[in-house]
Amino acid sequence: MSTATATIYDDLALVKEELSRCMKCGNCQAVCPVFITEKTEGGVARGKIALAQAIIDGTIDLDDPDMYEHIFNCLVCKSCMQNCPTKVNFDKIIFALRAAIAKKKGLHPVKKNIFKLLHNYKPLFDLGMRAGGAFQGLFMKQIPSRQGRQLRFPIGILDRKRILPSLSATPFRSQVPEKVTVKNPQATVAFFTGCSINYIYPQFGQDIVTVLKKNNVNVIIPQDQHCCGVAVFAHGDVQTAREMAKANLDALEKTNADYVVFGCGSCASTLSHEYKEMLKGDADYAEKVEKWSKKSIEISTFLMKKIDFRKPEGVVNATVTYHDSCHLKKTMKVFNEPREIIKSIPGVTFKEMSKPDACCGSGGTYNLTHYETSTGILKRKIDDINKTKADVAVTACPGCLIQIIDGIEQFGEGQKGTHYISLLAESYRNEKKNGKK
Amino acid sequence: MLDKAVIEKLEKIVGAENVLTKKADLVAYSYDATADVQKALPDVVVLPSSTAEIQQIMKLANETDTPVYTRGSGTNLSGGCIPLKQGIVLCTQKMNKILEIDPDNLTATVQAGVIVADLNSAVAAHGLIYPPDPGTVATATMGGTVAECAGGLRGLKYGVTKHYVMGMEVVLPTGDVVRFGGKTVKNVTAYDFASLFVGSEGTLGIVTEITAKLIPAPKYKKSMLALYKNLADAGKSVSGIIKAHVIPATLEIMDAMTMETVENYAKVGLPSGYAALLLIEVDGMAKDAVEAEAEAVVKVIKENNGELRVAENDAEREKLWAARRAALPALAQLGNTVVIEDATVPRSRIADMLVELDGIRTKYNVTLGTFGHAGDGNLHPTIMYNCDNKEEAERVHKAVDEIFAAALKFGGTLSGEHGIGIAKMPYLKDELGESGLEMMRTIQKSFDPKNLLNPGKLVPAKEV
Numbered sequence: 001m002s003t004a005t006a007t008i009y010d011d012l013a014l015v016k017e018e019l020s021r022c023m024k025c026g027n028c029q030a031v032c033p034v035f036i037t038e039k040t041e042g043g044v045a046r047g048k049i050a051l052a053q054a055i056i057d058g059t060i061d062l063d064d065p066d067m068y069e070h071i072f073n074c075l076v077c078k079s080c081m082q083n084c085p086t087k088v089n090f091d092k093i094i095f096a097l098r099a100a101i102a103k104k105k106g107l108h109p110v111k112k113n114i115f116k117l118l119h120n121y122k123p124l125f126d127l128g129m130r131a132g133g134a135f136q137g138l139f140m141k142q143i144p145s146r147q148g149r150q151l152r153f154p155i156g157i158l159d160r161k162r163i164l165p166s167l168s169a170t171p172f173r174s175q176v177p178e179k180v181t182v183k184n185p186q187a188t189v190a191f192f193t194g195c196s197i198n199y200i201y202p203q204f205g206q207d208i209v210t211v212l213k214k215n216n217v218n219v220i221i222p223q224d225q226h227c228c229g230v231a232v233f234a235h236g237d238v239q240t241a242r243e244m245a246k247a248n249l250d251a252l253e254k255t256n257a258d259y260v261v262f263g264c265g266s267c268a269s270t271l272s273h274e275y276k277e278m279l280k281g282d283a284d285y286a287e288k289v290e291k292w293s294k295k296s297i298e299i300s301t302f303l304m305k306k307i308d309f310r311k312p313e314g315v316v317n318a319t320v321t322y323h324d325s326c327h328l329k330k331t332m333k334v335f336n337e338p339r340e341i342i343k344s345i346p347g348v349t350f351k352e353m354s355k356p357d358a359c360c361g362s363g364g365t366y367n368l369t370h371y372e373t374s375t376g377i378l379k380r381k382i383d384d385i386n387k388t389k390a391d392v393a394v395t396a397c398p399g400c401l402i403q404i405i406d407g408i409e410q411f412g413e414g415q416k417g418t419h420y421i422s423l424l425a426e427s428y429r430n431e432k433k434n435g436k437k
Numbered sequence: 438m439l440d441k442a443v444i445e446k447l448e449k450i451v452g453a454e455n456v457l458t459k460k461a462d463l464v465a466y467s468y469d470a471t472a473d474v475q476k477a478l479p480d481v482v483v484l485p486s487s488t489a490e491i492q493q494i495m496k497l498a499n500e501t502d503t504p505v506y507t508r509g510s511g512t513n514l515s516g517g518c519i520p521l522k523q524g525i526v527l528c529t530q531k532m533n534k535i536l537e538i539d540p541d542n543l544t545a546t547v548q549a550g551v552i553v554a555d556l557n558s559a560v561a562a563h564g565l566i567y568p569p570d571p572g573t574v575a576t577a578t579m580g581g582t583v584a585e586c587a588g589g590l591r592g593l594k595y596g597v598t599k600h601y602v603m604g605m606e607v608v609l610p611t612g613d614v615v616r617f618g619g620k621t622v623k624n625v626t627a628y629d630f631a632s633l634f635v636g637s638e639g640t641l642g643i644v645t646e647i648t649a650k651l652i653p654a655p656k657y658k659k660s661m662l663a664l665y666k667n668l669a670d671a672g673k674s675v676s677g678i679i680k681a682h683v684i685p686a687t688l689e690i691m692d693a694m695t696m697e698t699v700e701n702y703a704k705v706g707l708p709s710g711y712a713a714l715l716l717i718e719v720d721g722m723a724k725d726a727v728e729a730e731a732e733a734v735v736k737v738i739k740e741n742n743g744e745l746r747v748a749e750n751d752a753e754r755e756k757l758w759a760a761r762r763a764a765l766p767a768l769a770q771l772g773n774t775v776v777i778e779d780a781t782v783p784r785s786r787i788a789d790m791l792v793e794l795d796g797i798r799t800k801y802n803v804t805l806g807t808f809g810h811a812g813d814g815n816l817h818p819t820i821m822y823n824c825d826n827k828e829e830a831e832r833v834h835k836a837v838d839e840i841f842a843a844a845l846k847f848g849g850t851l852s853g854e855h856g857i858g859i860a861k862m863p864y865l866k867d868e869l870g871e872s873g874l875e876m877m878r879t880i881q882k883s884f885d886p887k888n889l890l891n892p893g894k895l896v897p898a899k900e901v
Contacts, residue, residue: 020773021769021770023470023472023769023775024468024469024470024472025470025512025572025576026510026511026512027575029510029576030575039531040465040482041465041528042457042464042465044465050464050468051461051465054464060461060464066459066461067461069461070461085762085763085766086766086769086770087766
């Protein structure tokens with residue numbers, strides 16, 4: 001570890017300056033999904049800032065038995081940061097709090113096991129997910145006409161009502177060659193799949209490759225890419241997150257690609273924004289992190305802004321509404337391009353939902369640890385989707401999608417949930433049917 | 438510490454999930470939006486859902502002599518929510534139902550925890566507005582704004598909270614409930630209870646329901662910006678506009694210090710080298726009338742050496758308002774503690790007050806920026822400092838003392854819209870005299886003889 005100076009993730013006291021920027025105005029209450037659902041001040045950013053200050057002042061101890069619950073009752077959706085008049089970087093504060101508690105008391109008990117698998121034991125993690133793919137039928141039943149599986153019996157933290165996606169028997173990266181080349185490429189991109197596309201939604205991976213091929217782009221799918229690390233970082237295991245970041249940067253460095261593209265808002269924002277934060281002060285990686293952060297863009301930005309986008313001509317008859325992934329909209333400020341792509345598809349009627357950028361309640365593992373609040377947040381999202389009368393709800397983040405599909409099954413009106421890129425791929429595929437190209 | 442039996446009874450009343458006793462939860466109710474006042478942890482926080490539950494909580498508190506602090510969203514700026522003497526924080530945020538919108542009578546009846554902006558969104562469908570608009574409309578509750586008599590940017594033309602409360606339901610310290618007022622425009626039955634409870638800062642009873650007056654939304658608006666090289670000219674323009682019989686919906690001022698800070702922070706295109714700016718918006722139901730008012734304003738600005746910028750479209754209007762909204766957050770960047778005062782003077786003395794504030798800034802060498810509602814005389818002299826620097830803090834406190842003295846000297850008042858709470862209680866005698874304080878104590882004691890409701894706020898204890 002070559003970090004020369006201590007960061008807020010190594011020493012909580014250093015976050016004091018960030019805390020002092022909070023005027024305690026309470027504007028965060030208006031947009032915090034946790035607060036809107038629970039209506040308690042401890043849930044909102046202002047309450048957690050007060051908690052951080054109390055820890056630094058010694059009014060309350062990190063060992064306090066309720067500390068995990070409070071520090072982890074946040075989706076890190078960053079909605080508060082969009083509404084903060086003094087621009088408090090609340091993400092830094094919450095991550096610093098989590099790093100401090102992880103350092104002192106260890107990881108959140110529920111998550112310890114999950115991250116043990118992730119931590120540099122890629123083959124093990126892979127095996128675990130694959131085994132899950134093969135054996136999921138034992139404890140989850142496929143529901144006819146539904147988009148996922150329901151638990152046969154409650155297992156620990158998982159609520160029985162939950163509809164969970166099926167695990168893929170063959171991960172995406174095992175389904176594709178490392179390089180997919182086209183004649184006369186416009187560009188060469190590295191495709192960072194992320195865990196969700198690799199293990200849960202390999203079809204989206206295939207669709208992204210299809211879309212890139214149709215746009216004359218060479219695709220490299222580095223086989224030695226890792227989990228992006230946002231989950232471990234968000235849970236305070238900064239050391240593991242740093243190692244993952246470095247491993248991914250090394251993998252990307254070998255590709256020499258023009259851009260890195262993503263089909264997941266969270267992975268994209270992690271590589272484009274959080275890696276700089278995680279590796280701050282690490283001289284060995286300063287250059288690499290600068291270079292690859294800049295090159296990391298979500299697929300819609302790549303299609304609409306970096307190349308000549310080939311307009312799709314195949315008809316997809318659907319009324320579509322789009323949910324903004326928090327990390328894509330609020331961190332990366334990407335919201336227009338996915339809509340442009342959806343609207344470019346012949347046959348699609350686009351209907352904007354009310355508050356499309358309100359969090360869906362997924363928050364990575366938040367929906368495992370805080371299922372009740374998460375479901376309250378989700379219900380508002382599904383109500384907004386229902387009001388559009390759309391028959392397809394799309395998003396740019398597989399994490400949101402798992403959540404939204406669960407919500408549609410519980411509160412929806414039979415809408416299909418999918419990735420917007422799959423609609424585009426379908427349109428390209430339908431061109432043959434329509435007798436074009 | 439509260440007796441365990443009391444907590445258990447509270448859990449029976451509102452359900453265990455609505456009773457918070459964990460320390461990490463209590464920390465989040467130890468403050469409000471006020472800087473530079475003490476913090477205190479309550480023993481327990483309860484989140485009731487009905488008037489009946491509040492009655493039972495109040496009865497229990499009365500039986501056990503437990504203080505009760507009613508709290509909405511905790512956005513007030515005078516320390517009004519802080520549980521100084523421990524006890525129960527009673528948070529109304531779960532009582533957030535709009536009970537009725539009555540477009541025939543132009544009223545809305547709401548529970549105390551309804552957010553002001555939510556009421557406005559709901560009545561917008563009927564072409565109506567609820568005008569009081571403190572800076573925190575998106576978060577503040579109706580109950581909280583009633584308890585503080587919140588004002589806002591439109592006070593000059595549309596008045597403040599007290600002008601829009603027609604009736605209430607209140608739980609008294611005994612646990613009894615009273616309803617008074619209602620949908621009638623006229624009502625002189627008994628004392629004017631609404632006037633007594635508006636601005637009572639949670640000391641007399643717990644407001645549980647409010648019947649509010651609504652008005653038709655103005656159809657036309659025109660926004661203008663005037664820049665001045667000389668502070669006195671800006672002040673003269675304010676009184677000139679009023680003298681010309683134009684009552685703008687908003688008439689806001691920013692001094693040079695605020696302008697410069699806003700520009701550095703928000704980059705909204707404010708020019709430098711000016712002593713002050715005025716932001717003026719006229720509105721109304723008829724286009725011609727609005728245009729005529731705008732013309733009259735322009736004339737006054739020119740007569741007083743102001744340079745004029747008029748918003749030609751919504752985007753330009755939005756830019757002007759963005760500058761105003763950025764005033765407080767921009768200033769807040771200049772120190773780790775921000776004291777926002779709301780000393781208010783008669784409109785004719787605005788220029789005098791601005792000059793006085795300039796003097797105070799120099800005298801105590803403090804970082805002081807002034808902005809605010811010039812049209813109604815309600816300025817926000819705002820001081821930024823580092824609370825860890827004792828010497829600086831002392832200078833700030835002296836400057837604050839002098840700001841209040843100045844406001845009173847010009848025939849003004851300590852607080853235009855933020856309330857007295859803890860922050861301004863020491864100055865109350867300067868404005869009301871001992872007989873005024875005694876009257877307050879008499880009123881408070883007649884409602885709350887045990888001093889259970891929000892103790893330590895608004896009403897100064899008798900010196901012995």
